[in-house]
Amino acid sequence: MSVQERKQRERADRERLIVATARELAEQQGWDAVTTRRLAERIEYSQPVLYSHFRGKREIIGAVALEGASEMAAAMRSATAAASTPRDRVAALARAYLEFAERNPAVYDALFQLDGGLAYAQEDTPEQLKDAFAALIETLGEVAGDGVEPELFTEVFWASLHGVATLTRSRRLLPEDAERRIELLVDRLAVL
Amino acid sequence: MSVQERKQRERADRERLIVATARELAEQQGWDAVTTRRLAERIEYSQPVLYSHFRGKREIIGAVALEGASEMAAAMRSATAAASTPRDRVAALARAYLEFAERNPAVYDALFQLDGGLAYAQEDTPEQLKDAFAALIETLGEVAGDGVEPELFTEVFWASLHGVATLTRSRRLLPEDAERRIELLVDRLAVL
DNA sequence: CTCGGATGTCTAGCGGTGCTAGGATCATGC
DNA sequence: GCATGATCCTAGCACCGCTAGACATCCGAG
Numbered sequence: 001m002s003v004q005e006r007k008q009r010e011r012a013d014r015e016r017l018i019v020a021t022a023r024e025l026a027e028q029q030g031w032d033a034v035t036t037r038r039l040a041e042r043i044e045y046s047q048p049v050l051y052s053h054f055r056g057k058r059e060i061i062g063a064v065a066l067e068g069a070s071e072m073a074a075a076m077r078s079a080t081a082a083a084s085t086p087r088d089r090v091a092a093l094a095r096a097y098l099e100f101a102e103r104n105p106a107v108y109d110a111l112f113q114l115d116g117g118l119a120y121a122q123e124d125t126p127e128q129l130k131d132a133f134a135a136l137i138e139t140l141g142e143v144a145g146d147g148v149e150p151e152l153f154t155e156v157f158w159a160s161l162h163g164v165a166t167l168t169r170s171r172r173l174l175p176e177d178a179e180r181r182i183e184l185l186v187d188r189l190a191v192l
Numbered sequence: 193m194s195v196q197e198r199k200q201r202e203r204a205d206r207e208r209l210i211v212a213t214a215r216e217l218a219e220q221q222g223w224d225a226v227t228t229r230r231l232a233e234r235i236e237y238s239q240p241v242l243y244s245h246f247r248g249k250r251e252i253i254g255a256v257a258l259e260g261a262s263e264m265a266a267a268m269r270s271a272t273a274a275a276s277t278p279r280d281r282v283a284a285l286a287r288a289y290l291e292f293a294e295r296n297p298a299v300y301d302a303l304f305q306l307d308g309g310l311a312y313a314q315e316d317t318p319e320q321l322k323d324a325f326a327a328l329i330e331t332l333g334e335v336a337g338d339g340v341e342p343e344l345f346t347e348v349f350w351a352s353l354h355g356v357a358t359l360t361r362s363r364r365l366l367p368e369d370a371e372r373r374i375e376l377l378v379d380r381l382a383v384l
Numbered sequence: 385c386t387c388g389g390a391t392g393t394c395t396a397g398c399g400g401t402g403c404t405a406g407g408a409t410c411a412t413g414c
Numbered sequence: 415g416c417a418t419g420a421t422c423c424t425a426g427c428a429c430c431g432c433t434a435g436a437c438a439t440c441c442g443a444g
Binding site: 007045046047048049052 | 392393395
Binding site for chain 2: 112115148153155158159161162163172173174180184188189
């Protein structure tokens with residue numbers, strides 16, 4: 001059965017190549033530039049091959065989103081691990097979140113702006129997304145304040161970060177006040 | 193010169209018709225359904241007529257956004273006028289903002305999600321946008337807290353509302369906790 | 385070793401998109 | 415009454431996501 005195994009492995013490799021290429025192309029030129037034709041050309045296969053791995057472009061976006069969710073969760077956990085006080089942890093989390101959004105705009109879009117066909121905040125939500133939210137709760141839960149559910153507080157804090165991230169990137173907020181916005185958010189929202 | 197005046201008037205009427213139709217179509221079926229062909233058919237002209245009024249689809253989105261900005265500013269001012277305490281005003285503002293986003297999703301998208309070719313937070317920002325931001329400052333400026341610039345505080349509060357609005361609409365936040373999220377945001381961010 | 389069938393991949397094409405060149409038609413001023 | 419200029423439409427460009435059907439290639443059975 002070694003032949004079949006090799007084929008399966010090659011198929012999995014190619015699927016990873018598709019996702020990586022889509023992500024790369026999206027980061028370089030934006031998601032609008034990720035067309036099935038260009039993507040096919042870059043992986044040196046014809047268009048229909050894409051559809052033997054994914055139902056369509058939407059699912060490719062979803063795959064990039066899942067990959068990004070894992071990385072984002074890791075980035076946030078890594079950033080908070082180094083901080084010693086709750087306040088520092090929350091600030092580090094906020095900075096890590098916004099930095100990830102800024103450095104990986106296409107991945108961030110795939111996660112939170114575009115339709116990748118993924119379910120959020122539900123039973124059938126993919127593990128990677130649940131885990132990313134869990135990473136938020138780990139740090140934010142301890143500053144939710146009395147009588148406030150950690151989940152609810154985390155949602156609100158997350159939404160605020162998301163608003164700052166998206167409005168900044170679409171140049172609806174000036175980038176120069178970024179740090180002061182973070183300080184204000186942390187100082188006001190978190191109960192220390 | 194009455195003939196020319198009539199023609200100008202008719203032209204302005206047709207431009208308003210285009211914007212209104214685009215908005216209507218977008219609210220009914222989403223912006224993806226607003227194609228130049230469909231739009232042209234609805235106004236009972238051919239496609240090129242659209243391009244004699246607007247440079248392209250982007251500018252049509254921008255026109256809808258400007259119209260929406262004025263309405264949104266009016267809605268927020270109307271909501272806050274009825275409240276008597278700063279706390280009530282902020283809460284009323286937040287509710288009005290989120291309600292507008294929920295009831296006019298296509299307009300909200302044109303304003304804050306899509307690219308309408310408009311400048312934000314700059315010198316050449318259209319008056320309607322500046323005024324909508326001014327409407328936010330009017331209420332939020334009085335609860336910014338000591339040593340915090342009203343503009344900065346307003347940006348942060350706005351970003352938070354924007355995050356809640358967008359994540360709720362893309363079903364990344366559950367709608368049932370909407371009111372509790374508002375309360376939390378108002379109680380924590382505003383200094384009363 | 386040969387051959388039928390399954391598997392994999394490609395070419396070509398469908399209906400759609402935003403946008404535009406160029407020709408027809410109409411009203412206007414001489 | 416007619417040339418001129420404004421106005422509008424037909425037709426088409428290059429591109430999009432997606433798919434049907436032809437073709438090649440490789441596999442396992444005889």
